[in-house]
Amino acid sequence: MGQGLSCGSSHEHGLFSAVQFGELVTVRTLLERDPNLLHQTTVYDRQSAFHIAAANGQIEILSMLLDRSVSPDLLNRHKQTPLMLAAMHGKISCVQKLLQAGANILMFDSLHGRTCLHYAAYYGHADCLQAILSAAHSSPVAVSWGFARFVNIRDGRGATPLHLAARQRRPDCVHILLDNGALVCASTGGYGFPGSTPLHLAARGGSLDCIRKLLAWGADRLQRDASGRIPYLVALKNKHGACAALLDPSSAEPLVWPSPLKFISELNQEAKVLLEQALMEANREREKNILKGTTYLLPSPSHSDDAVDDNISEASDTGLCCICFDQVCTIEVQDCGHQMCAQCTLALCCHNKPNPTTACLTAPVCPFCRSSIARLVVAKIKTDNDADIDIGDISSSKLRRSRRFRNCSEGSSSFKGLSAVNSFGKMGGRGSGRISAESEWVDKP
Template sequence: MGQGLSCAASQDHRFFSAVHFGDLETVNAMLERDPSLLYQTTYDRQYPLHIAAANGQIEILSMLLERSVDPDMVNRQKQTPLMLAAMHGKISCVKKLVEAGANMLKFDSLNGRTCLHFAAYYGHSDCLQAILSAVQSSPVAVSWGYSRFVNIRDGRGATPLHLAARQRRPECVHILLDNGALVCSSTGGYGSPGTTPLHLAARGGSLDCIRELLAWGADRMQRDASGRIPYVVALKYRNGTCAALLNPSSAEPLVWPSPLKFISELNQEAKALLECALMEANREREKNILKGTGYSLPSPSHSDDGTDDNISEASDTELCCICFEQVCTIEVEDCGHQMCAHCTLALCCHNKPNPTTACLTPPVCPFCRSTIARLVVAKMKDCNDADQDIGDGGSPKLRKSRRSLNFSEGSSSFKGLSATFGKMGGRGSGRIAAENEWVDKP
């Protein structure tokens, strides 16, 4: 009898080893002889499907699913194969399990976490994005609601955003915020104070995570259960550079204007341009804050690369007529007027909510005063076309000055807008806004 048990154990070990290393031929042969191996488990109750998912063996995983194996079988910690695939960053297995109908709302028994928590915690941004994309077209979005799923809490009240911030995962932080994660969500329940993602980023010392959270409106004055603001947390864990940026007395950052409808409907290319402009403007603010503090940014600012400092005269006719420093990259779709991404972003960020209706009024084009309903990437004009439109007006610089004069005459508030937008500081000028020049969050 003992010998029989030993032979069975040896056979199981050989089978699980073949699954682990992706030996499809051996796995198929052994299953043909003994189909019950599909439901054998290891000492910690890992099924073959768990082992295939955790090790990225997509061929074996696909073969097991074709044999009608339940994609939601759980191990000792109530973890599903989808959780393990997300934990280990096996994107092909994540997609295959989702296609097979794996339940994305399963919670494990260890920390009460879902596959979304695991992808965020371990920093697998591709798995995170795949799960979020799948949820949008799944019954989960209908039964639970997409926003509720993005902000799903684990057993300790932490959302995936909390975990990504704590583990220094800026890419995951960005994806979650872009998909509706609540930037100021607290781990405390029923209105009691708790830890926010900004507190956890301050504790972990991740500047990139702090930048993302602040750019999406994180509150530097929000207190945790101990009454501490993120600035105090950063000081406690000796993250001096983070503390300097989180200091309540330092200038407020520019915040992504997410409440505006046309901002949420931007195509990816236009959105990327505006997001880049926002981060560059905030980096200029950071350099101003850190000047004289003894701290410095660990990575070079994108605004220092010098790629746009020298713009040839051939492109002068395409310069933004508000700042005269950046090339026009954004266009108002209805009227066709163009601006650079920095000035477009400033126009949106400076828009204030109506206190009586608590809603945001769409900004208007600074040139023709028409309401902005949609922004697109600007179409670059050929220099020859620009010359024909202007006629024999002389040098490109003279043509540029004539365009600015015409625009300023056509809009009574143009001068005020130009002065306001100048506070952002462009890549070309290198100008850094003073602390009292920065506006409050929208």
């Protein structure tokens, strides 16, 4: 891919070798002796000292070159910028420095027509990906394009960063991209098999984690590629049995993140993490039911439900969710102040239809007082000694009152624990009735 950064012309002069190994004093001495060395490049790939510094994470040398008014958008033989190489090799400090220097995030190389965002997603560098997306909010280029268009930017073969992350088994990058508005059902052009969605590509790569996240963000299991195949058939063909079991259209649908709801889009980071963890855990319970009796078993969790945090064990019964009577209240409704556990909050908000046009766009109301939900925030746990416990510092497994997590009911978007609750009268609410939720081959880099 033109990444021969080990400096094939070092026998001619020592600049490139000194840059590669971070010899700052040597680089400064050479440039002071001959400033024209700044314009020298390697013979074949035409890598400048700037490219080599970025690709090798030599932040001090890169900063010195920027101080000498070197353009952050120099191009090598393949029209790759230093920012692309830093993102490709996961050099986050160099990525951040180049972004601060105004590097253009919307430049395309001549190999696959990819941007720095594609490179970060393809190689799985989640920190670089997040840094580029954060910069895109204020980048003049991205502003002129529109942030949503930038997140879904296509390379020369019609692949978005989400397609690349899914195919390369990069679940963290998949999550970040989905969280920033990547289109979960977008089809490719020539990348992979024509018409492939990120779910097709994740099925081809056999990544359960990527499939989980895509399904939880509304990926359609019935969407077909240009050859008429659904992701289930792609997983079967590539002998990914567990993936195929989850993608089987006859299996129960997963809960889907309620992104159309206004108060969901305005969640602060702590509340968002709690609800996302609860969503993935609920869907994991669904997966256990699907894979039960098959030869495919999910890995055991690294934690044990038997070990409950001492602070949580001190929580009084009044801290339990009054809907399921099983989980500690972790989410507070504003402005009324009523509290629920994250699982019951999801039962109010989530749907299990993959088509976003069928999602519930009407915001649900508080199940206790029937007032509109303006905002959701993290609740505080009150213990018997009146000490507040920060929910954000406690793993979700330690918020359980009982050992067994309530399973996500088959064919329903509400939990089994909720389906048994027939009235809110027991909880002091004015309303009655159940809570219901409307619901390629690997291309050579």
